[in-house]
Amino acid sequence: MTTLVLVETDESGAVEVSRETLTFARGLGDEVHAIVVGDGPAGLVEQLGAYGATVVLHADGDAFTAYSAAAWAAAVVSAAGDHSVVMAAGTPRGMEVVAHVACRLDATMAANVVSAERDGDGLLVARQVLGGSAMEDMRLDGSVALLTVAGHAVEAKPADAAATPEVRPLDVAVSDADLRTRVVRTEAGEPDESGQLTSARVVVGAGRGAGSADGFKDLLELTDLLDNASLGVSRVVTSLGWRPHHEQVGQTGSRVSPDLYVACGISGAIQHWTGMSSSKTILAINTDPDAPMVTKAHYAVIGDLHEIVPAINEELRRRANG
Amino acid sequence: MTNVLVCIKRVPDLGGEISLTADGRSVDDSGLGHTISAHEEAAVELAITVAKDTGGEATVLTLGSDDAVEQLRNALALGCTAAIRIDADASAQGPADVARAIADVVREREAGGTTYDLVLLGSDASDTGDFQVGIRLAYALDRPVVTAVSTVSVQDGTVVARGAAPDGGSEVYELPMPAVVTVMEGGVEPRYPSIPGRMKAKKVAIEEAAPGFGAAGSGRLRLRLPEPAPSQVTILGEGPQAAAAVVDLFEKLGVTR
Numbered sequence: 410m411t412t413l414v415l416v417e418t419d420e421s422g423a424v425e426v427s428r429e430t431l432t433f434a435r436g437l438g439d440e441v442h443a444i445v446v447g448d449g450p451a452g453l454v455e456q457l458g459a460y461g462a463t464v465v466l467h468a469d470g471d472a473f474t475a476y477s478a479a480a481w482a483a484a485v486v487s488a489a490g491d492h493s494v495v496m497a498a499g500t501p502r503g504m505e506v507v508a509h510v511a512c513r514l515d516a517t518m519a520a521n522v523v524s525a526e527r528d529g530d531g532l533l534v535a536r537q538v539l540g541g542s543a544m545e546d547m548r549l550d551g552s553v554a555l556l557t558v559a560g561h562a563v564e565a566k567p568a569d570a571a572a573t574p575e576v577r578p579l580d581v582a583v584s585d586a587d588l589r590t591r592v593v594r595t596e597a598g599e600p601d602e603s604g605q606l607t608s609a610r611v612v613v614g615a616g617r618g619a620g621s622a623d624g625f626k627d628l629l630e631l632t633d634l635l636d637n638a639s640l641g642v643s644r645v646v647t648s649l650g651w652r653p654h655h656e657q658v659g660q661t662g663s664r665v666s667p668d669l670y671v672a673c674g675i676s677g678a679i680q681h682w683t684g685m686s687s688s689k690t691i692l693a694i695n696t697d698p699d700a701p702m703v704t705k706a707h708y709a710v711i712g713d714l715h716e717i718v719p720a721i722n723e724e725l726r727r728r729a730n731g
Numbered sequence: 732m733t734n735v736l737v738c739i740k741r742v743p744d745l746g747g748e749i750s751l752t753a754d755g756r757s758v759d760d761s762g763l764g765h766t767i768s769a770h771e772e773a774a775v776e777l778a779i780t781v782a783k784d785t786g787g788e789a790t791v792l793t794l795g796s797d798d799a800v801e802q803l804r805n806a807l808a809l810g811c812t813a814a815i816r817i818d819a820d821a822s823a824q825g826p827a828d829v830a831r832a833i834a835d836v837v838r839e840r841e842a843g844g845t846t847y848d849l850v851l852l853g854s855d856a857s858d859t860g861d862f863q864v865g866i867r868l869a870y871a872l873d874r875p876v877v878t879a880v881s882t883v884s885v886q887d888g889t890v891v892a893r894g895a896a897p898d899g900g901s902e903v904y905e906l907p908m909p910a911v912v913t914v915m916e917g918g919v920e921p922r923y924p925s926i927p928g929r930m931k932a933k934k935v936a937i938e939e940a941a942p943g944f945g946a947a948g949s950g951r952l953r954l955r956l957p958e959p960a961p962s963q964v965t966i967l968g969e970g971p972q973a974a975a976a977v978v979d980l981f982e983k984l985g986v987t988r
């Protein structure tokens with residue numbers, strides 16, 4: 410039995426959530442194959458080998474120069490035959506491609522899986538539902554189990570012994586219908602959009618406690634005073650138009666796992682918590698000592714962020730100059 | 732003139748603590764209010780805008796119990812002009828069942844002379860998070876589908892949809908109608924209902940339909956609530972006096988410049 414993992418890439422290789430998915434796949438104990446669609450960056454095959462992939466299936470050609478979920482699904486389906494499990498990261502791309510595959514193979518799909526084990530011929534999975542506030546146990550039967558892995562369900566770790574993958578080109582039949590939904594153009598984002606947030610070492614989080622669109626000055630200054638720090642915000646903040654959506658952390662925003670998350674004036678609703686709970690250290694600054702963010706944090710300061718954050722900035726500047 | 736169908740799901744409005752029903756299969760929503768997901772709020776907003784801009788109509792649909800009429804009326808108050816309820820227990824249906832039931836309604840209406848040129852849904856429901864109904868519906872109807880976009884408009888008979896690209900930029904799709912599009916929140920600000928809108932909504936007759944097949948279900952065995960972790964918080968202090976302790980922590984973690 411083998412597991413097939415759909416890998417998403419950027420200029421540097423397999424993206425973190427795809428590396429998490431490869432790590433997750435190894436946990437099933439079966440052989441792991443990776444599938445890459447379109448051009449891959451240099452060094453990708455070696456990296457996939459380091460994560461334990463023994464075979465890299467590659468779908469390349471004109472059909473894949475611009476993204477189309479249906480075309481990607483055609484590629485996965487052409488490779489799915491010999492695999493008992495097909496999985497991708499729980500990103501919008503991963504979700505939609507696996508859902509297309511589910512339709513083409515007439516199979517069940519489990520989204521946002523955090524653990525999986527074999528159960529006879531089937532797969533028993535636990536997945537996040539209700540925005541992370543509950544788990545659902547679900548059984549996947551049938552000849553192929555399809556799933557997506559929730560972000561940060563496992564930590565991305567290379568295999569104990571790296572494999573030297575065999576690269577197999579795939580011959581994919583892509584229909585005209587599959588190409589109806591290609592991306593017709595892309596536009597670059599502002600240079601500091603969410604990429605910087607997800608790779609930051611420190612995220613200074615800000616919620617309704619910031620008070621207004623003008624309430625972020627001290628918080629932004631704090632990000633300047635810390636090493637590789639970015640501002641992240643709660644949905645209340647983006648809904649009120651205080652800050653742009655790409656700064657949102659949580660279920661419907663970015664998932665971050667920095668070394669330090671400083672949650673300022675954020676209550677810690679589950680939908681926010683899901684997006685930052687894997688931060689190594691969490692410091693909460695909140696007027697309410699009973700706020701969930703405070704009780705779940707490692708460290709907390711109780712009080713008004715508009716007094717505390719300027720005092721922290723002052724102390725940082727004092728020590729930097731002293 | 733674009734006729735739009737927008738599909739919404741009644742879900743419990745989760746605040747703090749949640750509890751499960753005795754059989755462990757669903758959330759005990761007896762003490763909770765109900766809502767639709769933020770993605771569907773955005774889809775409703777886009778449906779109304781597209782219909783208005785093109786001189787078409789926006790119809791709202793849900794598969795759910797009688798209680799779900801509340802969510803249909805809310806969408807009518809915002810500017811949808813017709814509402815359909817497929818009478819079924821949503822919690823007993825898997826995403827393939829829901830898609831099939833919606834597809835049957837779309838086909839039946841088509842046979843009666845009403846086409847839905849554009850069907851909008853949320854990218855994923857806020858309870859199950861399956862991310863599938865829109866895609867399965869598109870396959871059932873043999874229509875093109877794009878998912879998780881944040882804005883949708885119709886220009887010269889073509890659907891133009893824009894969503895976030897994985898690298899932080901945006902990507903644009905253009906698809907022929909009829910089409911299915913799933914929406915993720917963030918691209919539009921949902922409007923509020925007006926008082927005349929609410930009055931009008933009360934008078935609209937909700938059309939009813941029933942699924943013509945038995946549900947296969949979703950494969951759900953049970954729900955579990957994660958154990959709440961015991962609080963291990965270290966309080967560094969109160970107010971601005973805690974600044975020194977905070978900066979000590981920053982230095983210990985090595986995150987200062």
Ligand SMILES: Cc1cc2nc3c(=O)[nH]c(=O)nc-3n(C[C@H](O)[C@H](O)[C@H](O)COP(=O)(O)OP(=O)(O)OC[C@H]3O[C@@H](n4cnc5c(N)ncnc54)[C@H](O)[C@@H]3O)c2cc1C
Binds near residue numbers: 642680700715857
């Ligand atoms: C389907 C769905 C998806 C969602 N997705 C997300 C998501 O991706 N991200 C997200 O963040 N939310 C999301 N939410 C919303 C989430 O449920 C909460 O409503 C939101 O996170 C609350 O934001 P908040 O903590 O800023 O505001 P509040 O809950 O209002 O909390 C404000 C906090 O600030 C404290 N405070 C107030 N004034 C001060 C002050 N001067 N100094 C210090 N502390 C102060 C208060 O004690 C309180 O704890 C989602 C909800 C749903 C239903």
Ligand SMILES: Nc1ncnc2c1ncn2[C@@H]1O[C@H](COP(=O)(O)O)[C@@H](O)[C@H]1O
Binds near residue numbers: 740795851852853856
């Ligand atoms: N019972 C339902 N009635 C109407 N629409 C639904 C229902 N369930 C799901 N949907 C739609 O399908 C989208 C995706 O749902 P899901 O695939 O279950 O995550 C939702 O955001 C809704 O727009």
